[in-house]
Amino acid sequence: MAIAIFSAGAPASGNGLTTEDQLNDLVLAEQSFKLAMADSADIFGTSAIEMQNGSDAGSLVGRNRILSLGWSISMDATAAEDTDVAASSVTAAASDVTIARRALRLDETGLANAVGGAWGFSPIPLGLTMAGSFSAGRMGLFATAIAGASTNVTSAGAGSIDDLYDIIDSFTTSTGDPGMLVGCLHPFTMAAIRDSMRAEVGPQARREDVQAFLAKGAEMLLGMLIFPSTKVTNAASKHENAFMAAGALSYRYAVPKQPVGGGQVIFNDGVSPLMIEAQRDASKDTYELVANAYDGIVIREQARIRGFLASTS
Amino acid sequence: MARIAGKRSVSRQSRGQKLPNYGMGGRNKPFHFQHNHGSWELVETSEGWRLVPSLSRIVVAPGVNGTAQAKRGQHLSAVHVKNMAEENWGSLVLTDIDAYQYSPEEPGSTGDGYFTLWETVLLYDDGTWEIDHDDQGWADWRWSLVVNGTIKPPRKKIWSTQERRWRTRIQRASRRPDLSSSQQSKTLAERMLEGLAEAQKAMDALNGPTPKRKARVVRKKAPAQEATNVG
Secondary structure (H helix, E strand, O other): OOOOOOOOOOOOOOOOEOHHHOOOOHHHHHHHHHHHHHHHHHHHOOOOEEEEEOOOOOOOOOEEEEOOOOOOOOOOOOOOOOOOOOOOOOOOOOEEEEOEEEEEEEEEEHHHHHHOOOOOEOHHHHHHHHHHHHHHHHHHHHHHHHOOOOOEEEOOOOOOHHHHHHHHHHHHHOOOOOOOOEEEEOHHHHHHHHHHHHHHHOHHHHHHHHHHHHHOOOEEEOOEEEEEOOOOOEEOOEEEEEEEOOOOEEEEEEOOOOOOOOOEEEEOOOOOOEEEEEEEEOOOOEEEEEEEEEEEEEEOOHHHEEEEEEEOO | OEEEEEEOOOOHHHHOOOOOOOOOOOOOOOEEEEEOOOOEEEEEEOOEEEEEEOOEEEEOOOOEOOOOOOOOOOOHHHHHHHHHHHHOOOOEEEOOHHHHOOOOEEEOOOOEEEOOOOEEEEEOOOOEEEEEEOHHHHHHHHHHHHHOOOOOOOOHHHHHHHHHHHHHHHHHHHHOOOOHHHHHHHHHHHHHHHHHHHHHHHHHHHHOOOOOOOOOOOOOOOOOOOOOOOO
8 A cells, every 4th residue: 555645735845845855766665664563573583472363353352362273283294194184282371362442642833833944844754753652562562471471590690601502491391382482581591691601602702602692682502593673662670581482472463454534544544454654633723643453462372481580780 | 679660751841741651661541460370470578588579560551461442431451361361371360459459559650550469659859759668568568468378378389490490490400511601691590599499498398298109000901891782
């Protein structure tokens, strides 16, 4: 779905929408929005999170019941040829993901617009900050969800490479957690782990290690993919980090429909949960830029996630 | 006392109490504690080393953990607790905030925040904030949950897992005795093992000794009966 910019009847520069907003390349604008939303996309692209377009977002409750086969069931070659197979039951530990509304509104008064000079009311730059806010908020939702991991490995300090061994151990002792382990750590915890690793492997490897950390957003450590995020929550002087096996969390979102009437649509690509619109309130002489997003996240199976509590100081 | 510090927004809007207090570690959402019976932590309480329950926070926020969006006049947590009861993650959820006294609402400069009873929020005029945490009070409270029977004592497996955790650490450290970090790691693990022994004694005093696993009795196989119902 193409994005509509204030092209028709846009006022001249200095009053209302500037010509800057009438972008030459609408596709480029759409890509910019997607880039701004991609901040948290990395971890959402891992196997730890099952992403799905919410199927019943049209209902008033916006709740999605997720059923899964359970972590102990795998599809093995035990079925004999030309033989009927017995039915496996879907696990009873179903969980609900509730799609909730997130919204952000930025206002620009007519006066501010008039005296604001070149800045004016620019839906694209403002919209881009909103797309960034959407991404940050989604990472916040994710971090809030992983704090609810019921089984924890608690570090005796701020986090060390030894703790990672303990986490791997806690996964392997409950056999059957599928896929590669994905971690989401607060940068402080990550730095503490890095420190302990540096001391352990000596100065030569230290340089490469530091370079690798600087070059990448995500890092492989002991075969686990680790993402840093400052959104990781804290309580009781511990950062609430987590490690996840495949399908530990479920993310559902609804794609907003193109509105009938109302304001001008700035961003609505038909696949993202985010829609940004602009409207003018003439009686207040104010431009309103409104972003709406509908999504939700839940721990699908507690067996597939371990909290990693590490000291905040 | 552990401390976490940061900076909050002191923009004109936030001073005018127009924005929620997102600055303080995102702690503006109510929460419940949950305990899984497999999750324990060795800590030093005021009475000595104890194995106390590790608690996770289930944050009550729309879109997370199955929490539904609040509608006008409807309380958010009510919806949430109902969902959790339905889903039953096999964990004990401490929902009675009044009884357990853990989630006081701390009025911030720009909105309310939810903290544990052992956290003190300090706000400064320059926009910085600090949260002081009373580690020992927090440990004491969690031990009291075991003493008063709210949380059942840990299974035998928990003790052996803890022991293995620290023993493995000593083993790893002994491979590179020349490194100072290995020495530190070993010292820590040894201290934790001593603490674990002390915690075990305290738990035994409370509940009686942890039952030892019975030796497997090898039964003599009864002589096979002849099938009589062949017909």
